[in-house]
Amino acid sequence: MPEVGDWNSQMRRGLLELCILGLLERQPSYGYEIVTNLAEAPQLAAGEGTVYPLLRRLRRVGWLETSWVESDAGPPRQYYQLSPAGREYLEALRHEWKGLVESVSDYIERENTQ
Amino acid sequence: MSDQRNPLTVRYLEQLAAALERTLMPQDERDAISREMESHLAEAVSSGARLTDVLERLGSAEDLARAYAVELALNPRPVHQASPWRQVLAVATRTSATLAAGLLVVVMGAVGVAFAVGGVAALLVGLIAPFLPVDWMDPTLRAGLPQLVVVLAGLALLAVGILSIRIVRLNARFLFGALRRDSKEISK
Numbered sequence: 001m002p003e004v005g006d007w008n009s010q011m012r013r014g015l016l017e018l019c020i021l022g023l024l025e026r027q028p029s030y031g032y033e034i035v036t037n038l039a040e041a042p043q044l045a046a047g048e049g050t051v052y053p054l055l056r057r058l059r060r061v062g063w064l065e066t067s068w069v070e071s072d073a074g075p076p077r078q079y080y081q082l083s084p085a086g087r088e089y090l091e092a093l094r095h096e097w098k099g100l101v102e103s104v105s106d107y108i109e110r111e112n113t114q
Numbered sequence: 115m116s117d118q119r120n121p122l123t124v125r126y127l128e129q130l131a132a133a134l135e136r137t138l139m140p141q142d143e144r145d146a147i148s149r150e151m152e153s154h155l156a157e158a159v160s161s162g163a164r165l166t167d168v169l170e171r172l173g174s175a176e177d178l179a180r181a182y183a184v185e186l187a188l189n190p191r192p193v194h195q196a197s198p199w200r201q202v203l204a205v206a207t208r209t210s211a212t213l214a215a216g217l218l219v220v221v222m223g224a225v226g227v228a229f230a231v232g233g234v235a236a237l238l239v240g241l242i243a244p245f246l247p248v249d250w251m252d253p254t255l256r257a258g259l260p261q262l263v264v265v266l267a268g269l270a271l272l273a274v275g276i277l278s279i280r281i282v283r284l285n286a287r288f289l290f291g292a293l294r295r296d297s298k299e300i301s302k
Contacts, residue, residue, distance in 0.1 A: 031150055032157035049173045052150065053185035056143075060186060074156030075149070 016046050016054060018097060021063065021082065021090040028081035030069075031055065055080060063089050122165055123155050126175055133179035139186065147182055215289045223282045230275025236268030 016038075023029065023037060031052055038046040058064045063086030068076045082090065127148055134144040151172075158168040172178055240261050 030153070030157075032154050032161075035154075036161075047173075048154065048171055049178050049181050052147075052154070052178075053182040056147065056182060057185040071153075071157075073160040075153045077153055077157070078146075078150050 012044055012046075016044055016050065017058065018090075018093045019044060019046075020051070020054065020058065021086060021093065024064065024080055024082050025087065025090060028079045030077035030079050032077075034080070058086070062086070119152075120159075120165055122169065123152070126155070126169055126172075127152055129175035130179060133176045134182065137179055137183040139183065143186070151178075212289065212293065215285060219282050219286050219289065222278050222285070226275050226278030226282055228275070229271050229278060233268045233270070233272025233275050236264055236271055238268075240265035240268055 019038065019041070020034065023034060029037070034055070035046070035048050035051050038044055038051060055064065059066055059080065062083055064080045065083045065086075066081075067079050069079050071077045130151060131144065131148050134147060137144075139147075154172075155165065155168060159165050173181075240263075243261070
């Protein structure tokens with residue numbers, strides 16, 4: 001099978017952002033929990049070294065808000081949650097994603113029938 | 115107070131702090147990253163994972179610091195979170211400024227054209243009246259002023275008119291440029 005690693009990693013990057021925001025829409029969560037949750041979707045290949053920096057960026061641009069909460073398990077946890085702007089951004093991303101999937105599916109379907 | 119953390123954790127966090135320091139990240143950002151990584155390692159270990167495995171998945175401190183630096187360098191346009199009152203004030207200020215600038219363009223434009231036309235008329239009167247033996251070119255039309263004064267006044271009026279028109283053009287170009295930028299900003 002041909003190598004699609006590079007193309008796949010580019011695509012995953014954007015999708016990971018969508019998945020993280022979608023995950024946090026349900027409930028606030030801390031880094032380790034987010035990483036563990038994303039590990040259930042191996043296709044995303046969302047390792048810690050990718051997820052944490054991405055969380056930091058999403059926070060910096062204002063899509064996420066954070067707060068430190070004391071934990072019995074050890075050091076405090078940094079909880080992430082969607083900001084109101086992040087919620088709007090997530091909606092826009094979802095809309096974009098649906099349109100993209102439909103367009104690409106239609107295109108591939110057309111190509112196959114030709 | 116003694117440090118109860120695993121020496122591997124301590125060493126990794128020190129390496130990470132040093133690697134982050136080599137990036138251009140601000141201190142508070144670096145501190146938050148180190149704190150979060152410490153929390154991550156503790157959570158993973160308390161969930162039963164082996165520290166060496168967790169560290170291996172994280173990658174080298176150098177690579178992790180680089181990943182942070184790259185992500186933060188990809189920082190897109192920040193979200194504007196101005197209060198509604200500030201937004202209304204900004205729109206009102208911008209609208210008033212645009213209206214004032216538009217009014218200035220109209221008034222200055224009219225004044226410029228009037229001065230230019232008046233200047234040309236005065237020049238014509240001053241220059242050709244003596245050669246045209248018709249009543250409407252009578253010296254009384256020049257308000258009793260000498261021919262030279264009328265010519266000079268015509269030149270002055272024309273100069274002021276041309277200057278006004280040039281200012282209006284510059285102002286209009288600036289105004290339309292600002293409106294175009296605004297509409298692009300709004301449509302983003």
